[in-house]
Amino acid sequence: MSITITAPGRVNLIGEHTDYNGGWVLPAALAVSLSVTLAPRSGDQISVTADVFGGQVRRRLNDAAAGHWSDPAVGALREANTLGLLTGGADLSITSTIPAGSGLSSSAALIVAILKAARGIAGSDISDTAIAVAARRVENDYIGVPCGIMDQMAVAVAAPGEAMALDTATLDYRVVSLPRSHSMAVIHSGHTRQLTDGRYAARKEECDAAKAVFATNDLCQLIPEEIEALVRIDPVLKRRTRHCATEHRRVLAAVEALEAGHIDGFGQLMIGSHASMRDDFDITIPPIDALVSDAVQFGAAGARMTGGGFGGCIVACVECGIREEWQAQLLAAHPRARFIDAVDARIAPS
Ligand code: ADP
Ligand code: MG
Numbered sequence: 641m642s643i644t645i646t647a648p649g650r651v652n653l654i655g656e657h658t659d660y661n662g663g664w665v666l667p668a669a670l671a672v673s674l675s676v677t678l679a680p681r682s683g684d685q686i687s688v689t690a691d692v693f694g695g696q697v698r699r700r701l702n703d704a705a706a707g708h709w710s711d712p713a714v715g716a717l718r719e720a721n722t723l724g725l726l727t728g729g730a731d732l733s734i735t736s737t738i739p740a741g742s743g744l745s746s747s748a749a750l751i752v753a754i755l756k757a758a759r760g761i762a763g764s765d766i767s768d769t770a771i772a773v774a775a776r777r778v779e780n781d782y783i784g785v786p787c788g789i790m791d792q793m794a795v796a797v798a799a800p801g802e803a804m805a806l807d808t809a810t811l812d813y814r815v816v817s818l819p820r821s822h823s824m825a826v827i828h829s830g831h832t833r834q835l836t837d838g839r840y841a842a843r844k845e846e847c848d849a850a851k852a853v854f855a856t857n858d859l860c861q862l863i864p865e866e867i868e869a870l871v872r873i874d875p876v877l878k879r880r881t882r883h884c885a886t887e888h889r890r891v892l893a894a895v896e897a898l899e900a901g902h903i904d905g906f907g908q909l910m911i912g913s914h915a916s917m918r919d920d921f922d923i924t925i926p927p928i929d930a931l932v933s934d935a936v937q938f939g940a941a942g943a944r945m946t947g948g949g950f951g952g953c954i955v956a957c958v959e960c961g962i963r964e965e966w967q968a969q970l971l972a973a974h975p976r977a978r979f980i981d982a983v984d985a986r987i988a989p990s
Contacts, residue, residue: 649674651955656921664805664888670983673737686699690733724762726758745947805895847859847884879921894906897909910942963982
């Protein structure tokens, strides 16, 4: 018996690094996706075949993470066993159009798809939210990426063409309609990164240090004036905290702007988010700053880097009527950049 499950990539429209600091995020599902075919096996053997990584890899269920591309697959199968969805290893075959390591959550799509396939095999009624929580454990505890819950929730729950306003503290969410006049274009910078390289973890550690200073678990809930008023704090920690608190407020304002149809206001919030990631959270890189700046210069209502940072993609809010011309101009000015996908409200389920 085998089951095939497809999970989408996601683009985060606004709210970066707020999902482990008690804040909101606003991701949307993409059309690019990853599919997994899972066939259980008795015993602890695992075989993984992935079109983009090439060849077949053999692992065992009790293998530790090895810094290998097959780690998320092994971790997901271990989690499926812990949840009682499988009893043993599996043969996995993976195909994907989500570029890996680009801030579009290929890792979450892979882990969620494996867990959903195992749910199907077991005939279990475990919820999508519980699958997302389990998928986060795989990233945090097995792979060693201290990420929040956004990617897993977006990939497990969100539908194409609409955004999901998610409170990461409670996991409550509501669907936010996107404007039909604009599309959210995802452009790859041509620079990839690995979240396991330590820089993402360094930001998480700085946030943990700031949480100790402010005696709170939720940096996002601090009042910006309260942060500015504190003088006896390391200036770097102050900037990290400022990003979390202001970014959370930008997400709340962005949801309001979209719901009111104020696209220019939404665009300005994207631009503010990018500046905060660049100046306060230090997670952008110069070629991405240049790409974002030109995206706005060439007519986008707003643009920002999306995802954990240090490379990957930008997302830009562009009027449908000018998008083709805008894109041609942007890609001509940035030869390493390429178009990945566009979130389009016109394909949203009604
Ligand atoms: P992102 O989630 O932003 O794409 P990550 O670094 O978190 O970036 O995850 C990328 C990792 O996910 C890859 O190194 C690999 O381990 C796994 N992965 C992603 N896509 C695939 C795929 N098509 N086949 C197998 N493994 C994949
Ligand atoms: Mg990831």
